[in-house]
Amino acid sequence: MKKLLILGAGTAGTMMANKLRKKFLREDWDITIVDQYKTHYYQPGFLFIPFGMYSAQDVIKPKSDFFPIGVNVIYSKIEKIIPDENHVLLADGVVLNYDYLIIATGTRTAPEETPGLKDKLWYKEIFDFYTIEGAVALSNFFKTWQGGELVVNIAELPYKCPVAPLEFVFFADAFFTERGMRDKVNITYVTPLPGAFTKPRATKMLGELLKSKNINIVPDFNVAEVDNDVKKIVDYAGNEVKFDCLVSIPTNMGDEMIERSGMGDDMNFVPTDKHTLQARDYKNIFVIGDAANLPTSKAGSVAHFASEILEENLMCAIEGRPYTASFDGHANCYIETGYGKGTLIDFNYDTEPLAGSFPFPGLGPFGLLKVTRTNHYGKLIFRWLYWHILLKGKEMPIDSEMQMAGKKL
Amino acid sequence: MATKSIAGVNVEVNEEGYMTDASQWTKEIATEIAKEEGIEITDKHFEVIDYIREKVASGEGLTIRGINKSGVVDAKTFYQLFPGAPLKKATKIAGVPKPVSCI
Ligand SMILES: Cc1cc2nc3c(=O)[nH]c(=O)nc-3n(C[C@H](O)[C@H](O)[C@H](O)COP(=O)(O)OP(=O)(O)OC[C@H]3O[C@@H](n4cnc5c(N)ncnc54)[C@H](O)[C@@H]3O)c2cc1C
Numbered sequence: 001m002k003k004l005l006i007l008g009a010g011t012a013g014t015m016m017a018n019k020l021r022k023k024f025l026r027e028d029w030d031i032t033i034v035d036q037y038k039t040h041y042y043q044p045g046f047l048f049i050p051f052g053m054y055s056a057q058d059v060i061k062p063k064s065d066f067f068p069i070g071v072n073v074i075y076s077k078i079e080k081i082i083p084d085e086n087h088v089l090l091a092d093g094v095v096l097n098y099d100y101l102i103i104a105t106g107t108r109t110a111p112e113e114t115p116g117l118k119d120k121l122w123y124k125e126i127f128d129f130y131t132i133e134g135a136v137a138l139s140n141f142f143k144t145w146q147g148g149e150l151v152v153n154i155a156e157l158p159y160k161c162p163v164a165p166l167e168f169v170f171f172a173d174a175f176f177t178e179r180g181m182r183d184k185v186n187i188t189y190v191t192p193l194p195g196a197f198t199k200p201r202a203t204k205m206l207g208e209l210l211k212s213k214n215i216n217i218v219p220d221f222n223v224a225e226v227d228n229d230v231k232k233i234v235d236y237a238g239n240e241v242k243f244d245c246l247v248s249i250p251t252n253m254g255d256e257m258i259e260r261s262g263m264g265d266d267m268n269f270v271p272t273d274k275h276t277l278q279a280r281d282y283k284n285i286f287v288i289g290d291a292a293n294l295p296t297s298k299a300g301s302v303a304h305f306a307s308e309i310l311e312e313n314l315m316c317a318i319e320g321r322p323y324t325a326s327f328d329g330h331a332n333c334y335i336e337t338g339y340g341k342g343t344l345i346d347f348n349y350d351t352e353p354l355a356g357s358f359p360f361p362g363l364g365p366f367g368l369l370k371v372t373r374t375n376h377y378g379k380l381i382f383r384w385l386y387w388h389i390l391l392k393g394k395e396m397p398i399d400s401e402m403q404m405a406g407k408k409l
Numbered sequence: 410m411a412t413k414s415i416a417g418v419n420v421e422v423n424e425e426g427y428m429t430d431a432s433q434w435t436k437e438i439a440t441e442i443a444k445e446e447g448i449e450i451t452d453k454h455f456e457v458i459d460y461i462r463e464k465v466a467s468g469e470g471l472t473i474r475g476i477n478k479s480g481v482v483d484a485k486t487f488y489q490l491f492p493g494a495p496l497k498k499a500t501k502i503a504g505v506p507k508p509v510s511c512i
Pocket residue numbers: 007008009010011012013034035036037042043044045046047076077078079104105106107129130131160161164255257288289290291298299300301302303333334
């Protein structure tokens with residue numbers, strides 16, 4: 001009996017367990033998945049919590065709802081991987097061995113990386129919304145907030161779901177307008193990037209959207225520390241931005257387990273071949289989702305597209321054939337822009353987000369780099385698709401490889 | 410792609426003035442590019458530049474975090490040495506490509 005071990009039962013790990021249990025014969029392959037938590041969080045839903053659009057109940061389900069029959073599930077913290085011995089050590093001392101290993105341990109927020117961020121104002125006037133705790137604390141704060149300087153700051157690159165902080169400020173604009181207090185809230189978006197986004201056309205479109213909503217942007221800002229007494233953030237060049245409420249996207253890092261295993265880069269992401277998804281240094285280890293150091297977005301949609309490539313290449317590795325699938329870094333992100341509307345970007349390693357229609361050329365129904373009502377419904381439908389189709393590893397009506405048809409160059 | 414005469418040598422540069430062939434780089438060229446960027450180059454600058462060239466040659470990415478932990482300079486000093494946009498300026502002077510941020 002051969003052993004496949006999956007570390008992490010979040011978006012990517014759960015998807016792979018479902019796909020591979022269908023693919024591998026039960027009498028040949030034993031599949032085990034390990035996670036520290038019993039609850040699955042629908043992370044894209046965290047964005048809606050501060051504005052009272054979703055409650056905590058709307059974004060959690062038991063992980064056990066999503067595992068297929070015939071997969072061994074272990075709830076335990078992973079201590080470390082010993083790749084040279086094909087062993088994984090769990091926190092309670094159990095040792096698991098494997099023939100093939102899939103790392104899907106994601107990324108976590110690391111507020112402790114920025115001096116003063118997780119200090120006396122943490123969850124009082126300084127929040128994050130990348131954790132359920134932060135999103136709920138912020139929702140409570142907003143209920144009675146009288147207004148002032150609302151500063152949204154991205155601490156460091158890369159961070160998962162790169163559009164989420166933009167969606168946050170768009171939602172904040174609409175939320176405070178609807179409450180009749182937008183004139184009392186000054187919104188400022190402070191980012192280490194030179195503009196609203198990385199690629200030229202999306203940056204221009206999103207930058208103009210910020211401007212039209214009267215949201216200030218402070219680019220090229222690499223935060224060095226948070227001053228809790230004067231309530232300001234300071235960057236390495238000495239620039240300062242004052243806040244009354246700071247919403248931080250803290251540094252995102254791979255899990256400490258990766259560091260303990262000596263397998264990560266300086267942010268604990270695992271060096272991974274960007275096309276084959278094989279770990280750079282180990283031929284029987286593959287990496288999927290936010291845990292990998294791929295030069296594309298860290299997003300559920302990316303993990304979904306990568307899952308098809310990984311399934312195929314894992315079969316190649318097992319059968320001793322050359323790899324036949326190549327990942328193109330495909331990402332597809334709905335962006336909420338407030339007032340029941342949204343936009344959509346679709347891109348990969350080589351092609352920046354372009355205007356056009358998606359997924360059907362000329363027909364849509366979704367508009368790329370356009371603000372429409374349908375795009376907003378796309379995002380809401382995504383939650384249903386996530387629970388019912390995506391996690392269960394079923395086919396989605398979208399190609400894993402990015403398509404150029406229907407796009408304007 | 411264009412050719413530009415820097416410190417009396419013809420070097421290949423891109424539209425933004427970044428050298429495209431790191432092997433053409435010399436200390437004299439670095440001093441000249443630094444001047445264009447308004448920087449009077451010192452030994453400390455060269456320590457950082459050497460570190461950057463080594464990193465790039467070994468195929469590794471450049472980040473403020475990496476520089477801060479390099480043991481060569483901390484992030485604050487790095488900003489003082491190359492004011493404004495330190496990674497962009499330092500890579501230009503070091504004759505290596507401008508770092509791309511992908512998110
Ligand atoms: C606010 C927000 C909005 C987002 N919006 C979108 C969106 O609109 N669209 C989109 O596509 N994506 C979005 N994302 C990103 C998306 O949620 C992630 O990219 C995706 O969940 C990554 O999947 P993953 O399996 O790699 O990691 P995760 O789903 O984070 O799973 C990692 C798992 O590994 C486990 N684990 C880690 N270390 C250990 C250990 N040592 N021991 C045991 N278990 C461990 C964790 O408990 C976790 O269950 C958003 C994220 C956030 C935070």
